Amino acid sequence: MKYIYGVDLGGTTVKMGLFDQEGNMLEKWEIVTRKENNGELILPDIAKAIADKNEEKSIDKSDIIGIGMGVPGPITEDGRVLKCANLGWGIFSVADELRKLTGVEKIKVGNDANVAALGEQWRGGGRGFDSIVMVTLGTGVGGGIILNGKILTGSNGAAGEIGHLLVNPHEKRTCGCGKKGCLEQYSSATGITRMSKEKLEQTDTPSELRQYDHPITGLELFKAYKNNDALAKEIVDTFSSYLGKGLSHVAAVVDPQAFVIGGGVSKNGQIVLDVVQEKYEQDVMFALKGKEFRLAELGNDAGMYGAVRMVLS
Amino acid sequence: MKYIYGVDLGGTTVKMGLFDQEGNMLEKWEIVTRKENNGELILPDIAKAIADKNEEKSIDKSDIIGIGMGVPGPITEDGRVLKCANLGWGIFSVADELRKLTGVEKIKVGNDANVAALGEQWRGGGRGFDSIVMVTLGTGVGGGIILNGKILTGSNGAAGEIGHLLVNPHEKRTCGCGKKGCLEQYSSATGITRMSKEKLEQTDTPSELRQYDHPITGLELFKAYKNNDALAKEIVDTFSSYLGKGLSHVAAVVDPQAFVIGGGVSKNGQIVLDVVQEKYEQDVMFALKGKEFRLAELGNDAGMYGAVRMVLS
Structure with a gap:
């Protein structure tokens, strides 16, 4: 052996x-x-x-x-x-x-x-595809691109840095990378917590999110979203709009077969794929529509x- | 032989x-x-x-x-x-x-x-680099990506479709592809002509562009720009802002060594590289700064x- x-x-x-x-x-x-x-x-x-x-x-x-x-x-x-x-x-x-x-x-x-x-491409959610884009929604937004079964490294090892795609030119808050308006500022666990805090403070909209006395997690946000909570819907809309837009950029560059979504936020399951896929399809040109969206399976x-x-x- | x-x-x-x-x-x-x-x-x-x-x-x-x-x-x-x-x-x-x-x-x-x-990577402006992104600024905005000396094709042959990166979510005009706010709507010869027409009609700003009784070309625009024409500066700013943003997206995905700019608009020479590179450097994360910008050399x-x-x- x-x-x-x-x-x-x-x-x-x-x-x-x-x-x-x-x-x-x-x-x-x-x-x-x-x-x-x-x-x-x-x-x-x-x-x-x-x-x-x-x-x-x-x-x-x-x-x-x-x-x-x-x-x-x-x-x-x-x-x-x-x-x-x-x-x-x-x-x-x-x-x-x-x-x-x-x-x-x-x-x-x-x-x-x-x-x-x-x-994930070999043994996880991307099984059966040669070319995938993996997106990890955790503290930040990480990415990895597999083309024809091989890692896309980039000339300085910085390929797939999709968490720092500029998706919102109007942002005033600074990202950890020093720029403003990066995907990671909205479509990460940290982004969900931050956006929830701001919405709860800045509006009077009734919401089940108000019951928690700790920072809102993805789990709580998507639970409220499934209950048709209006505030949760607004936050999920921002989360998924920027992520869909970011993935539309990635698709226009490398044209993968599938997206595989992992990280803590993806533990909310199919609903995460659904909201992102809907926004992706709105943003992407016809030749790139109809990509597969899968959940990561291998975790750590x-x-x-x-x-x-x-x-x- | x-x-x-x-x-x-x-x-x-x-x-x-x-x-x-x-x-x-x-x-x-x-x-x-x-x-x-x-x-x-x-x-x-x-x-x-x-x-x-x-x-x-x-x-x-x-x-x-x-x-x-x-x-x-x-x-x-x-x-x-x-x-x-x-x-x-x-x-x-x-x-x-x-x-x-x-x-x-x-x-x-x-x-x-x-x-x-x-x-272009083999015998033109990209000589000496293994991995380049070629951008053609003509009637539309075309793209081609070479990684380690090989074409990046994509799963449906749609990789490098960078003319249809969504760069302006506020756009109301529809692109030829059916979407709104594509890079091609601003950073092409067609985009230059359209933006010039609108600026000339909608403002009273004095400009040497007003002397022409035909649709403004890239050549005329960049000539006025070099003469510090205020209106031309606004148009070049829009042209280069969206192109710089689009290229920052491409860089975050594939991390090339160099960008090679071709097509009719690139015939204005080094000034085109300069205005685009300036915007690119503003938009891109630190790990992706300092890419080379070159003019295409082989034409047709x-x-x-x-x-x-x-x-x-």
């Missing part, structure tokens, strides 16, 4: 998965991401976790096909990280370093959002699956 | 080029595009033109490496046209048909805008060069 390690490196924990040569997950576990000293312990920790697992399972190094890893920052196609403030990393070849530390020849490294998109495992896929393809 | 034919099929004429195996153009000529009977004469005419040239030059069929062709409609990666209203064509494999008619095995077919982009020959490049790669 041959093995592949799929690693999803995050700012808090490293998700580690052991897979067989068919891409089936055999087991998964986590280690802490130790960020001290500019993140110099991170790769040695990952190498040690792999070595320990090899010993535990009596896996010979010659039976390891390769190691794939997603990293939270821009990565070039040959595995160089261009900067990863989140981990304290500067510019270096993550692939070369992990190769030295593990003695495994085949190392594939990608941006974490892109790698998760590849996982998507990155590990995508990492393995990079090794296998 | 080995030869390649590069063909650029347009709605009025077919541009034909004979190239050597290094991709140097040996000669070029044109034939008429006969569109009667649903365009059934077009491919036989092209095949005959090639046969005649072979005879004239005593080129043996075994010395032809292949034939590349750009077609004005959506084309899949395997050379099927999905519809080409302009030529009267329905859905069929252009590549298979031309293979039968010419007896040449290697036939490559692509969308004309995409093929022209490939030509770009499609033939790109067609040859498809055969050689």
Whole structure:
């Protein structure tokens, strides 16, 4: 039997998965991401976790096909990280370093959002499609683009940065990226909370959202929306209008077969696809109408699956 | 010596080029595009033109490496046209048909805008870059995207349709595509003429543009702009704002190395790049700043060069 390690490196924990040569997950576990000293312990920790697992399972190094890893920052196609403030990393070849530390020849490294998109295309909500755009609606809006089964990296590793599409030129609030009117300011969990707070404060419209004494979540918003709550409808309309517009831009550029929507906000299910798809169809030219919209299926495992896929393809 | 034919099929004429195996153009000529009977004469005419040239030059069929062709409609990666209203064509494999008619095995077919982009990347303004976005500012706004030296086709051949990016949600006029607020409504030769007419009619601002008794062209607009004409500045500002915004969307999706600007409006030269680049830099997130902006160089020959490049790669 041959093995592949799929690693999803995050700012808090490293998700580690052991897979067989068919891409089936055999087991998964986590280690802490130790960020001290500019993140110099991170790769040695990952190498040690792999070595320990090899010993535990009596896996010979010659039976390891390769190691794939997603990293939270821009990565070039040959595995160089261009900067990863989140981990304290500067510019270096993550692939070369992990190769030295593990003695495994085949190392594939990608941006974490892109790698998760590849996982969803291979084994998740994008199954059956070669070309998808994955959109992650979490704290921010992340994106990953898969064309003909391969990650679209971009010349500086910044392809698929759809959370920072400028969708509202009239916005006065500043986005985390320093610009104003980014998609992420409306169509993320943070955007939902912020828009809800403002609507509740600035209007007298009766709403079931007024019962909560904490910041409104996507779950509460979509629950109210399903109950025909007028205020919730306005907020969902803003959320979905900007997201539909953003996806219409993406479609006009890469013409994918399907959109796969993931992240915390997508846990509200089909209703999220429905509201976004309706706005998308309004905004997009005829040649791009009728795309498939799917929910992501792999949750936090998507990155590990995508990492393995990079090794296998 | 080995030869390649590069063909650029347009709605009025077919541009034909004979190239050597290094991709140097040996000669070029044109034939008429006969569109009667649903365009059934077009491919036989092209095949005959090639046969005649072979005879004239005593080129043996075994010395032809292949034939590349750009077609004005959506084309899949395997050379099927999905519809080409302009030529009267329905859905069929252009590549298979031309293979039968010419007896040449290697036939490559692509969308004309995409093929022209490939030509510019290979031998024109995009030389030295692997990944470019070509923007053609003519009657409409066309686009072609080259990633790692290959055309980005899209799942329905509609990738790079950047003329129909929705850039102005407040627009009331309808675009040729049926939507409102498309980039093409502002940043094309047609857009310049229309915006100029409206500004001249709706304001009393003194302007050198008032001297002309015909629709204003890009040439006249940019001439006035260079003379600090206030009205021209307003129009150029609208033209470049929407184009800069559109290109910022494209960059966030595919992260190219460079933009190459062609078409009639680009004949005004460096000033066009300057005004667009300024707006682009305002709109785009930090990771995407600093892209190169270049003028297209091959003019009407770009499609033939790109067609040859498809055969050689």
